[in-house]
Amino acid sequence: MSTEAVVSAIKDSAQARTPLRIAGRSTWLDAGRPVRADKTLSLRDDSGVVGYVPGDLTLTVRAGTPLSEIERVTHEHGQWLPLDPYGSADGTIGATLATASAGPLASSFGLPRDLLLGLEFVNGRGDVVRGGGKVVKNVAGFDLSRLLTGAWGTLGVITEVTLRLYAVPSVDRTFAVRLDGGEREMASLIRAIITSPLSPYAVLLLNASAAHAARLGERPVCLIRFGGNDAVVRAQVNALSQIARIQELETDVWMRIRRLDGDAHTTIRVVSLPQRFLAASARILGENVPGIHTCIDPRRGVLRIIVGAADDEDGDGLNAVIGGSQDLQIEGADASEVIFERLPADVWREVSPSVVSDELSQRIKRAFDPHHILNPGILGD
Amino acid sequence: MTQPTPASTLAHGSPAKSAVAERLAEIVGARHVLSRPSELLVYNSDGLPGYRRQPRLAVFPGTRDETIAVVRLLAGEGLPFVPRGAGTGLSGGALADDIVVIGLHRLKKIIALDVENRRATVEPGVVNLRLNKHVAPYGLLYAPDPSSEAACTIGGNVAENAGGPHCLKYGVTLNHVLAMTVLLPSGDVVELGSRIGERDGYDLRGAFIGSEGCFGLALDITVKLTPRPQTVRTLLADFMSVDAAAHATSAIIASGIVPAALEFMDGPTIRVVEDSIYAAGYPRDAEAILLIELDGLEAGVSADLEAVRRICLDGGARNVKVARDDAERLKLWQGRKKAFGAMGRLAPHLIVQDAVIPRTRLPEILETIHRISEKYGVVVCNVFHAGDGNLHPNIAYSADDPAESERVHKAMTEIMRACIDAGGSITGEHGVGLDKMGYMESIFSESSLNAMCELRGVFDPERRSNPGKVVPIHACKEWNAVSGDRLRMDASLSEPRPLEAEPAHPSAQ
Numbered sequence: 047m048s049t050e051a052v053v054s055a056i057k058d059s060a061q062a063r064t065p066l067r068i069a070g071r072s073t074w075l076d077a078g079r080p081v082r083a084d085k086t087l088s089l090r091d092d093s094g095v096v097g098y099v100p101g102d103l104t105l106t107v108r109a110g111t112p113l114s115e116i117e118r119v120t121h122e123h124g125q126w127l128p129l130d131p132y133g134s135a136d137g138t139i140g141a142t143l144a145t146a147s148a149g150p151l152a153s154s155f156g157l158p159r160d161l162l163l164g165l166e167f168v169n170g171r172g173d174v175v176r177g178g179g180k181v182v183k184n185v186a187g188f189d190l191s192r193l194l195t196g197a198w199g200t201l202g203v204i205t206e207v208t209l210r211l212y213a214v215p216s217v218d219r220t221f222a223v224r225l226d227g228g229e230r231e232m233a234s235l236i237r238a239i240i241t242s243p244l245s246p247y248a249v250l251l252l253n254a255s256a257a258h259a260a261r262l263g264e265r266p267v268c269l270i271r272f273g274g275n276d277a278v279v280r281a282q283v284n285a286l287s288q289i290a291r292i293q294e295l296e297t298d299v300w301m302r303i304r305r306l307d308g309d310a311h312t313t314i315r316v317v318s319l320p321q322r323f324l325a326a327s328a329r330i331l332g333e334n335v336p337g338i339h340t341c342i343d344p345r346r347g348v349l350r351i352i353v354g355a356a357d358d359e360d361g362d363g364l365n366a367v368i369g370g371s372q373d374l375q376i377e378g379a380d381a382s383e384v385i386f387e388r389l390p391a392d393v394w395r396e397v398s399p400s401v402v403s404d405e406l407s408q409r410i411k412r413a414f415d416p417h418h419i420l421n422p423g424i425l426g427d
Numbered sequence: 428m429t430q431p432t433p434a435s436t437l438a439h440g441s442p443a444k445s446a447v448a449e450r451l452a453e454i455v456g457a458r459h460v461l462s463r464p465s466e467l468l469v470y471n472s473d474g475l476p477g478y479r480r481q482p483r484l485a486v487f488p489g490t491r492d493e494t495i496a497v498v499r500l501l502a503g504e505g506l507p508f509v510p511r512g513a514g515t516g517l518s519g520g521a522l523a524d525d526i527v528v529i530g531l532h533r534l535k536k537i538i539a540l541d542v543e544n545r546r547a548t549v550e551p552g553v554v555n556l557r558l559n560k561h562v563a564p565y566g567l568l569y570a571p572d573p574s575s576e577a578a579c580t581i582g583g584n585v586a587e588n589a590g591g592p593h594c595l596k597y598g599v600t601l602n603h604v605l606a607m608t609v610l611l612p613s614g615d616v617v618e619l620g621s622r623i624g625e626r627d628g629y630d631l632r633g634a635f636i637g638s639e640g641c642f643g644l645a646l647d648i649t650v651k652l653t654p655r656p657q658t659v660r661t662l663l664a665d666f667m668s669v670d671a672a673a674h675a676t677s678a679i680i681a682s683g684i685v686p687a688a689l690e691f692m693d694g695p696t697i698r699v700v701e702d703s704i705y706a707a708g709y710p711r712d713a714e715a716i717l718l719i720e721l722d723g724l725e726a727g728v729s730a731d732l733e734a735v736r737r738i739c740l741d742g743g744a745r746n747v748k749v750a751r752d753d754a755e756r757l758k759l760w761q762g763r764k765k766a767f768g769a770m771g772r773l774a775p776h777l778i779v780q781d782a783v784i785p786r787t788r789l790p791e792i793l794e795t796i797h798r799i800s801e802k803y804g805v806v807v808c809n810v811f812h813a814g815d816g817n818l819h820p821n822i823a824y825s826a827d828d829p830a831e832s833e834r835v836h837k838a839m840t841e842i843m844r845a846c847i848d849a850g851g852s853i854t855g856e857h858g859v860g861l862d863k864m865g866y867m868e869s870i871f872s873e874s875s876l877n878a879m880c881e882l883r884g885v886f887d888p889e890r891r892s893n894p895g896k897v898v899p900i901h902a903c904k905e906w907n908a909v910s911g912d913r914l915r916m917d918a919s920l921s922e923p924r925p926l927e928a929e930p931a932h933p934s935a936q
Contacts, residue, residue: 101681101787173874181783183815183855185588185637188879192633213683278727317625321543385627401628413881
């Protein structure tokens with residue numbers, strides 16, 4: 047597979063008006079999204095490093111390169127791409143960007159769109175287009191890179207990307223704080239941790255079900271990851287231990303967290319103002335429905351509700367969760383965004399509105415994929 | 428809504444100018460519409476005085492509703508316009524060639540400040556530094572800090588995707604804007620992005636930021652605020668050769684330490700600044716200085732400070748001085764931030780570039796720039812964001828001397844070529860505007876430029892907002908192969924449509 051092969055596949059499909067499902071290695075969340083396509087265009091074989099000068103802290107790779115491969119290549123030079131989306135590390139960088147998938151590190155290092163410097167894609171007419179560049183700062187031309195990030199392959203097939211890298215910190219340590227006690231104690235502990243002058247890489251709150259699945263016990267837990275030089279990590283660990291009883295974990299716990307979705311049939315992301323989560327976290331974590339994991343990134347203002355990863359949930363459980371997530375909209379309609387990451391295919395059709403139904407999005411779609419052959423239906427379009 | 432006036436009426440001269448001016452005056456008040464050439468002189472350039480375009484009219488709405496009414500009036504008349512903030516841009520971007528300028532500096536309300544969630548919503552005319560002063564008492568800051576921060580507006584920052592020294596660690600405008608209410612050139616109002624932070628669907632917010640006024644204008648902007656770092660330390664390392672300072676820069680970046688800022692000034696710049704009222708106490712005999720700032724938690728900063736000092740000394744720094752207090756820190760920064768201003772001492776005109784190169788290529792490119800400056804007999808002052816590889820070679824000259832102008836432009840073209848050949852970009856933070864449009868085809872293919880034209884066409888199908896900037900018109904396939912109607916529109920954009928009868932063409936009507 048090469049850019050030329052993608053061009054020819056798209057041109058063929060455009061001519062025959064045959065819709066294509068765009069896939070990386072197909073390890074990603076299937077998401078239950080109803081793509082109306084019989085043919086799959088897989089980027090699986092379009093993998094590898096195109097350019098890497100470690101001193102520049104930038105990396106250019108083919109879109110089909112698995113995240114695990116990027117990790118391997120960059121670690122050899124003491125560097126990393128601080129992107130830890132939920133799912134398997136065998137997923138591709140192209141799919142990560144196309145779906146704008148992010149994990150706990152996003153609250154410190156930014157979303158995929160913030161780590162992307164430039165990309166190459168093939169639009170729905172088979173034109174090869176480049177946006178951005180290969181340097182860390184660039185405002186030349188209109189921003190096609192951001193446009194393709196999170197577009198779920200509907201505007202073009204990403205074939206190559208250039209990313210910003212960071213140095214692996216000399217120290218990288220993760221701690222657990224057990225959230226024992228009642229809701230009130232839990233709330234004050236969470237508040238104390240989040241409002242302290244710490245600067246962690248990641249903070250994640252798990253309910254009992256998620257904690258159990260991640261082999262972290264049977265009670266809600268707060269995970270905190272510190273990185274940096276020895277002095278800054280030591281100072282923060284000391285400060286945290288003044289606030290709460292802490293227990294150090296191996297950093298591979300984060301890999302288990304990324305896999306929490308497992309075989310879940312439903313994942314809902316609720317985005318709201320960080321302060322709102324601070325107030326609601328203890329209540330959300332306290333409501334333990336078996337088989338439903340809840341994970342809160344309080345600094346990013348994101349709650350993920352994962353249903354059916356542990357036990358099969360019936361329809362009532364799902365409805366309860368959807369209703370529960372809407373509870374966060376307590377103070378007005380614009381107080382939260384509910385994003386469906388994954389739903390059972392039949393439910394998807396019922397609940398998912400088109401997220402690209404506005405006039406500008408429609409016009410963009412028509413401009414970049416005039417024959418409507420790229421992942422039709424995946425955005426509810 | 429008003430029916431569009433047939434282009435022919437306008438092109439061949441109706442009393443449209445006075446009619447349009449009067450109707451604009453009805454919206455914003457007569458004293459907020461300028462139409463006399465002498466009054467409009469102020470608006471005929473941005474921060475790059477090498478480009479001058481005389482607007483036909485300037486209008487300054489004072490409220491959001493007035494702005495909407497102004498744009499709808501122009502939409503109804505099919506008239507092109509250029510949004511403008513403080514006019515501090517460095518790309519020849521906010522220039523209106525015989526068309527209407529919409530100045531947004533009167534829209535300067537800080538609409539909302541949410542300290543707990545660290546965000547603020549502001550009108551486009553709010554000055555960058557004013558926002559920072561407003562949020563400082565709450566222990567917060569707005570991170571993008573262009574050198575023009577004392578004058579430039581947040582609306583202009585969004586249009587240009589502005590950067591600044593501290594973007595090395597904190598990211599550019601794009602990374603700090605959550606949402607905007609945008610007034611499209613059609614007069615329609617749309618919400619882009621999410622004030623909450625994240626949403627599904629196409630990142631129209633990301634597409635709009637850096638669109639240089641070609642996609643419309645922002646009526647309000649919601650930005651993320653950043654907690655002020657616990658500790659800030661600023662170092663000044665001076666070197667007896669440009670090459671040593673360049674290598675030290677590459678070594679700091681390669682070490683993985685991310686300074687808050689890493690700025691480079693060469694000998695000619697140091698001496699210009701030291702001769703000016705902005706004298707910062709830089710060593711006059713040095714050939715280069717690095718101004719390096721580290722911030723964060725006290726414990727971590729101290730360790731990084733020591734590491735950076737070591738890298739500089741090992742790399743041949745003569746001296747590494749750490750500012751003792753905030754007053755000393757600010758003085759060191761003042762010299763850097765006012766360096767452009769200080770260059771006014773050298774010659775009446777200044778040309779500045781904004782190319783970005785891969786950071787490992789810095790020593791080699793600075794050597795190349797030196798060689799080119801000698802070849803053409805011009806003095807290049809280098810003052811730039813070294814940590815990002817974002818160069819700013821400046822040449823002060825007199826535009827009234829044609830021979831000198833030619834040498835200066837040849838030198839700048841050659842410098843740009845070298846940066847492009849090194850795998851760089853033509854602009855890191857100033858934008859393309861008019862200034863770098865000629866280089867767009869050197870870094871983007873025909874189909875990439877065409878995709879940009881199509882994206883522009885989504886926001887501004889009639890291409891009336893800041894026409895003739897960023898992407899050369901001839902690069903837009905669809906725009907060229909169109910019917911007579913469309914062609915007439917293109918012609919009117921490249922040679923802007925007069926708003927009134929030209930006395931020189933009495934045959935009109």
